[in-house]
Amino acid sequence: MRITKHQRQHRVAKLLEVRAVGSQAQLVELLAAEGIEATQTTVSRDLEELGAVKVRLPGGDTAYALPELPTQQIAPGDHLRRVLGEWAVEVAHSQNLVVLRTPPGCAHVVGSALDRSGLDGVLGTVAGDDTVLVVVDERHGGLSVAAQLASLAGLRAPEGAQGPTGPGQPGETTKKKGRS
Numbered sequence: 131m132r133i134t135k136h137q138r139q140h141r142v143a144k145l146l147e148v149r150a151v152g153s154q155a156q157l158v159e160l161l162a163a164e165g166i167e168a169t170q171t172t173v174s175r176d177l178e179e180l181g182a183v184k185v186r187l188p189g190g191d192t193a194y195a196l197p198e199l200p201t202q203q204i205a206p207g208d209h210l211r212r213v214l215g216e217w218a219v220e221v222a223h224s225q226n227l228v229v230l231r232t233p234p235g236c237a238h239v240v241g242s243a244l245d246r247s248g249l250d251g252v253l254g255t256v257a258g259d260d261t262v263l264v265v266v267d268e269r270h271g272g273l274s275v276a277a278q279l280a281s282l283a284g285l286r287a288p289e290g291a292q293g294p295t296g297p298g299q300p301g302e303t304t305k306k307k308g309r310s
Contacts, residue, residue, distance in 0.1 A: 131166060132167065138168060138172075139176050139180055142157065142173070142176050142180065145157065145160050145161075146194050147196070150191070151193055152193050152194075154170050154173045154177065155170060157177075157194070158173050177194060181196060181197055182194045182195065207247070209243060209247075210243050210249070210282060214240065214279060214282045214283035214284075215284050217232045217233065217239055218230050218240060218279070218285065219233065220285075221276050221279055223276035224272055225271070226266045226267065226268045226270075226271060227264065227265060227266065227272050228263075228266060228272050228276045228279060229261060229262070229263055229264070230261070231260060232261070232262065234259055235260070237257040237260055237261055237262045238257045240255075241255040242257075244264060249275070249278070250270065251269070251270030251274065252264055252275060253265045
């Protein structure tokens with residue numbers, strides 16, 4: 131079966147997660163068993179692009195392993211503070227949603243930083259061109275997370291917020307001081 135490079139690399143990563151694969155030839159065979167055609171050269175390139183490394187297993191054998199995927203790594207708090215400080219220009223909230231505005235073309239940077247932040251209460255993001263929708267766990271609420279994100283970005287907290295957990299009204303907006 132012919133599949134795209136990204137589909138094949140996804141399958142390679144999944145195989146490395148569940149099996150000890152000691153050689154490129156073994157990986158070619160495992161892919162073939164799933165109906166995926168790949169040459170040793172292609173698999174070698176895939177392993178390099180995925181950042182796979184050989185690690186020693188208990189008992190002395192070696193196998194390919196992938197470092198933690200960037201989307202699964204938790205970014206340091208300073209990274210989120212820098213990204214929000216640079217790119218977030220407005221914060222609004224309603225119920226369990228937060229909307230972050232950015233300059234055109236920058237929302238994906240903010241969304242990715244939030245996704246990798248491990249910020250308590252953030253379930254995930256959807257980024258457009260200049261807007262990031264942050265879906266918040268109902269137990270935390272939009273106001274609490276909006277206040278925390280505004281603080282990290284150097285924006286005024288939403289009216290009625292007393293720190294990250296204060297009361298407030300849905301739909302309140304904060305804007306960057308000195309910017310419009």
